[in-house]
Amino acid sequence: MAVNHSSGDNSKDFSCSLSGPNFSTSSGSIQKELEDQNLWPRSLARKWIVTLFMGTCLLFCARMIMPVCAVSMAATFNWSKIDSGLVLGAFFWGYCFTQILGGHASDKVGGERVLAISAASWALITAGTPLLTHLGSHTLAVMTVARFLMGLLQGVFFPSLASLCSQRVVEGERGFLMSTMHSGSHLGTLLAGGMGSLMLDRYGWESMFYSTGFLAGLWALIVWQCFLKGDVTSKQMETRKKSQWSLSRTHWLSLFKKPPVWAMVITHMCMCSTSYTILSWSPTYFKESFPHASEGVYNIIPWLIAIPSALGGGYVSDFLINQGYDVTSVRKIMQFFAMGLSSMFIMALCGTISFHSAVIFISAAVGVSTFTSGGVSVNVQDLTPSCAGALYGFMNMMGALMGLVLVSVSGYLIEVTLSWATVFSVITLVNVTGLGIFIVFGDARRVDLEVYSQETVL
Numbered sequence: 001m002a003v004n005h006s007s008g009d010n011s012k013d014f015s016c017s018l019s020g021p022n023f024s025t026s027s028g029s030i031q032k033e034l035e036d037q038n039l040w041p042r043s044l045a046r047k048w049i050v051t052l053f054m055g056t057c058l059l060f061c062a063r064m065i066m067p068v069c070a071v072s073m074a075a076t077f078n079w080s081k082i083d084s085g086l087v088l089g090a091f092f093w094g095y096c097f098t099q100i101l102g103g104h105a106s107d108k109v110g111g112e113r114v115l116a117i118s119a120a121s122w123a124l125i126t127a128g129t130p131l132l133t134h135l136g137s138h139t140l141a142v143m144t145v146a147r148f149l150m151g152l153l154q155g156v157f158f159p160s161l162a163s164l165c166s167q168r169v170v171e172g173e174r175g176f177l178m179s180t181m182h183s184g185s186h187l188g189t190l191l192a193g194g195m196g197s198l199m200l201d202r203y204g205w206e207s208m209f210y211s212t213g214f215l216a217g218l219w220a221l222i223v224w225q226c227f228l229k230g231d232v233t234s235k236q237m238e239t240r241k242k243s244q245w246s247l248s249r250t251h252w253l254s255l256f257k258k259p260p261v262w263a264m265v266i267t268h269m270c271m272c273s274t275s276y277t278i279l280s281w282s283p284t285y286f287k288e289s290f291p292h293a294s295e296g297v298y299n300i301i302p303w304l305i306a307i308p309s310a311l312g313g314g315y316v317s318d319f320l321i322n323q324g325y326d327v328t329s330v331r332k333i334m335q336f337f338a339m340g341l342s343s344m345f346i347m348a349l350c351g352t353i354s355f356h357s358a359v360i361f362i363s364a365a366v367g368v369s370t371f372t373s374g375g376v377s378v379n380v381q382d383l384t385p386s387c388a389g390a391l392y393g394f395m396n397m398m399g400a401l402m403g404l405v406l407v408s409v410s411g412y413l414i415e416v417t418l419s420w421a422t423v424f425s426v427i428t429l430v431n432v433t434g435l436g437i438f439i440v441f442g443d444a445r446r447v448d449l450e451v452y453s454q455e456t457v458l
């Protein structure tokens with residue numbers, strides 16, 4: 001997955017990258033900086049891909065435990081719908097706060113370390129959740145705080161992953177890595193809903209917290225013992241110290257004057273908000289529109305489709321780049337599928353259709369939306385690899401906030417208009433707006449070195 005060079009020689013020609021012979025850089029200065037990075041050799045890259053895939057899967061298992069157990073816990077502790085909503089919503093508020101901080105920390109000390117430490121922390125909270133319910137009579141407050149802390153600790157994951165990818169993976173292979181991680185999130189959602197429901201019925205809601213917390217803690221321990229002991233990450237520290245200028249106030253203001261940067265941020269916001277809305281409201285849509293349909297069909301099939309689709313999209317994007325296609329064009333093509341083609345399937349839901357057609361359209365929309373892993377989701381590593389973690393954290397924070405707004409607005413529209421067509425039309429409008437901005441202003445040429453050189457001259 002990266003250049004295979006020895007620990008004592010960082011001056012090898014970057015063209016020896018396993019990405020393929022067609023990979024090249026646009027300038028000598030960028031070439032030199034990329035050569036200085038300590039990229040993963042193929043053998044280590046394979047181990048990290050599998051490890052990060054499992055970590056993403058466990059992350060979403062832990063994230064989905066509370067929604068799966070909410071009904072049982074509400075019955076146990078006499079929670080109302082408002083109480084349950086307070087506990088569930090606390091996660092997303094915490095999730096927004098640590099995006100930038102987690103990305104900045106990863107840019108400075110290494111995404112691997114941040115991932116392992118945060119995973120150990122939220123694993124402890126997950127496993128200890130059933131015990132927290134016995135601390136006193138204020139169970140609602142304790143659970144709300146626990147979910148808020150869970151959001152805080154999990155908020156660093158994807159920014160750290162973006163930083164790790166930009167520092168350790170060459171441009172022509174980043175799409176597949178990010179796609180693999182997103183497919184892990186879909187698998188985690190499936191496991192929490194499928195296996196979690198079985199455990200819930202047989203062993204009670206506590207068993208889900210205990211088992212997921214234990215596995216996540218074990219994952220963190222394996223990462224620390226097998227990957228982070230010794231000098232695995234120490235070789236990167238000199239490179240990362242060079243990028244500490246990246247969070248200066250002047251640098252950030254200069255970055256956001258670049259059209260490709262704010263176009264990427266806005267598009268990511270639009271993509272996140274529509275994905276959150278579909279994830280949140282599609283079960284309700286099916287339950288109200290097709291009350292006699294099997295819940296297992298529409299709650300499982302779309303996410304089963306999403307796993308191979310995400311992997312395929314990442315492979316295609318990297319294949320095109322390694323064949324010599326312009327990176328900017330590849331990013332825009334992948335984003336067209338993720339937002340443009342998926343919107344066509346969503347609009348098809350506005351009319352009177354059968355249950356099977358609705359499942360097909362939703363599954364197709366969710367499937368092609370995963371192509372964003374080869375589009376705007378990885379674009380931050382093209383534009384600003386020196387501060388990819390912090391900038392991705394900002395993008396993800398804004399995407400989560402816009403997602404909360406759009407999910408709430410969709411609920412209001414459903415209540416007022418009694419029409420799902422209105423919601424699907426709004427989702428399409430947001431998608432088309434973000435796609436149009438990215439097509440016109442998006443780019444994949446690096447801009448952080450240009451900004452830094454301007455500041456140095458000044």
